[in-house]
Amino acid sequence: MDSLKLAVSFTYFCGILRSLRKYKVRLNGSWKVVFVVFAILVLSFSGCGKNTDPASNGKIKAHDPHFSSAGLFESYPDQWALHRIGINSRDHLQAATLPDGTDSVIVAFVDSGLDYKHPDYSPSALWRNPNEELNGKDDDGNGYVDDLIGWNFVEHDNNPWDDFGHGTMMAGIIGAEVENGLGIAGMVPGIKIMPLKVFNFFGKARSHKIAEAIVYAVQNGATVICLGDVAHLTEAEKMAISHAEQAGVVIVATNPGNLTELGFSNLITVGASDSQDRPVADVGASIPDILAPGADVLSLRARRTDFVLVSGEKDYVPGQNFVGPENMFYHADRSSFSAAFVAGAVAMLQVKSPDFSPRQIKEVLRYAARPIGSSTELGVLDAMAALHVKPGYWIDARIEVTENEGKLVVQGLFHSDQVQESWLEFGEGTEPKEWKPLSLQSSETSRLVSILGRDDIPESWSETSFRLVVVHGSGMNKTVREVWPTRDFGKENQQ
Ligand SMILES: [Ca+2]
Numbered sequence: 103m104d105s106l107k108l109a110v111s112f113t114y115f116c117g118i119l120r121s122l123r124k125y126k127v128r129l130n131g132s133w134k135v136v137f138v139v140f141a142i143l144v145l146s147f148s149g150c151g152k153n154t155d156p157a158s159n160g161k162i163k164a165h166d167p168h169f170s171s172a173g174l175f176e177s178y179p180d181q182w183a184l185h186r187i188g189i190n191s192r193d194h195l196q197a198a199t200l201p202d203g204t205d206s207v208i209v210a211f212v213d214s215g216l217d218y219k220h221p222d223y224s225p226s227a228l229w230r231n232p233n234e235e236l237n238g239k240d241d242d243g244n245g246y247v248d249d250l251i252g253w254n255f256v257e258h259d260n261n262p263w264d265d266f267g268h269g270t271m272m273a274g275i276i277g278a279e280v281e282n283g284l285g286i287a288g289m290v291p292g293i294k295i296m297p298l299k300v301f302n303f304f305g306k307a308r309s310h311k312i313a314e315a316i317v318y319a320v321q322n323g324a325t326v327i328c329l330g331d332v333a334h335l336t337e338a339e340k341m342a343i344s345h346a347e348q349a350g351v352v353i354v355a356t357n358p359g360n361l362t363e364l365g366f367s368n369l370i371t372v373g374a375s376d377s378q379d380r381p382v383a384d385v386g387a388s389i390p391d392i393l394a395p396g397a398d399v400l401s402l403r404a405r406r407t408d409f410v411l412v413s414g415e416k417d418y419v420p421g422q423n424f425v426g427p428e429n430m431f432y433h434a435d436r437s438s439f440s441a442a443f444v445a446g447a448v449a450m451l452q453v454k455s456p457d458f459s460p461r462q463i464k465e466v467l468r469y470a471a472r473p474i475g476s477s478t479e480l481g482v483l484d485a486m487a488a489l490h491v492k493p494g495y496w497i498d499a500r501i502e503v504t505e506n507e508g509k510l511v512v513q514g515l516f517h518s519d520q521v522q523e524s525w526l527e528f529g530e531g532t533e534p535k536e537w538k539p540l541s542l543q544s545s546e547t548s549r550l551v552s553i554l555g556r557d558d559i560p561e562s563w564s565e566t567s568f569r570l571v572v573v574h575g576s577g578m579n580k581t582v583r584e585v586w587p588t589r590d591f592g593k594e595n596q597q
């Protein structure tokens with residue numbers, strides 16, 4: 103028993119003794135001792151003072167059950183997605199917890215709004231307009247009357263309530279309350295979320311409202327804007343993103359096709375990955391900047407919503423994706439969820455390194471990403487690793503292998519603020535035990551080229567791995583690799 107419990111017990115039973123005296127019941131000295139010892143034992147077994155952390159101002163600290171439970175999705179953890187991006191222990195959750203009073207980093211969700219009364223949504227994770235009061239007037243002169251916590255661009259009022267459900271899932275991924283003994287753990291506890299409702303009850307939005315919401319977010323201090331479910335961009339939306347670019351605000355969007363080519367320095371495009379780091383959709387046509395979980399995601403369910411049903415998904419049984427007590431939680435597959443995880447990682451970086459430009463944030467996230475298979479460029483978000491990348495350090499690297507007129511052309515392409523050295527190497531199979539250096543045909547500041555004939559690769563190697571290693575001035579390095587089938591390489595030429 104700790105001293106706190108002892109003090110509580112003593113105080114409590116002194117009170118009882120006073121009451122006994124009041125009613126003229128007297129105990130002699132030894133009986134008093136027996137009484138107090140008995141009372142302390144009763145209290146300790148009844149759990150008086152249990153779970154009370156003096157530092158938490160009486161708030162109960164209890165584990166979020168779904169953070170460590172499993173079984174919703176086959177055998178892997180219910181919050182596998184959070185684990186997969188590097189937040190897989192309570193220590194990591196604490197590392198992601200912001201200091202009290204952090205309100206300079208604000209994530210705006212241009213989505214279907216938010217159930218901000220959800221029992222597992224922390225009120226401290228809601229943005230509040232510091233210059234607006236509820237009085238029927240536009241106090242801050244931003245063109246929106248009484249916009250206390252965001253705006254509803256569908257109904258033109260100050261209540262961005264979520265009657266579709268998607269926005270609450272997105273916000274819950276980042277802002278669900280942590281260590282409250284309920285449901286799930288959010289990714290960045292205490293971050294401020296600005297709900298901007300553009301999707302209506304049916305999950306439909308008009309593009310000029312999306313553009314208007316982006317401009318609102320920029321003008322009201324958002325540092326990250328998450329466009330989870332926005333389809334092909336119109337001119338109005340492009341202008342709004344350009345406005346955000348000039349203001350240094352990061353935009354995170356799932357990859358709707360024409361985003362990557364636009365070349366906005368503040369834009370991070372995201373593709374969805376599954377529990378095994380596999381891309382959920384074919385990303386070949388337009389490669390996103392990074393992958394993040396977008397399948398089997400568990401998050402908060404907005405009251406009275408079932409958006410998979412409303413979306414008309416085939417074979418869906420109403421209520422099928424409800425989870426937990428009073429159906430407070432929901433699971434679904436949506437590539438848009440991947441944008442919420444990346445927006446959360448951007449927010450974490452902005453808290454840690456406020457001077458990072460949107461471009462630096464993108465580079466750090468890409469650098470820290472976990473490469474998928476033999477992919478040359480694409481990796482899965484690793485938020486914890488990103489937090490540990492040294493500021494100012496980044497290397498963008500890829501390797502390309504092509505077969506041309508009986509020769510294999512291996513190119514290493516890289517870009518960095520400070521390259522110390524770089525080389526190409528190769529080895530047998532998909533996981534070589536030994537790597538051998540490749541001789542170079544040309545070597546430039548950001549490009550190495552090696553050309554191999556049939557004799558340069560042992561005939562017994564049915565597959566060959568090629569690897570580019572780039573060493574940064576700080577001593578850290580980055581490697582990317584590509585596996586190439588060499589079983590039949592050069593055979594046509596020999597015939
Ligand atoms: Ca206002």
Ligand SMILES: [Ca+2]
Binds near residue numbers: 234236237238241249
């Ligand atoms: Ca007002």
Ligand SMILES: [Ca+2]
Binds near residue numbers: 222278279
């Ligand atoms: Ca929780």
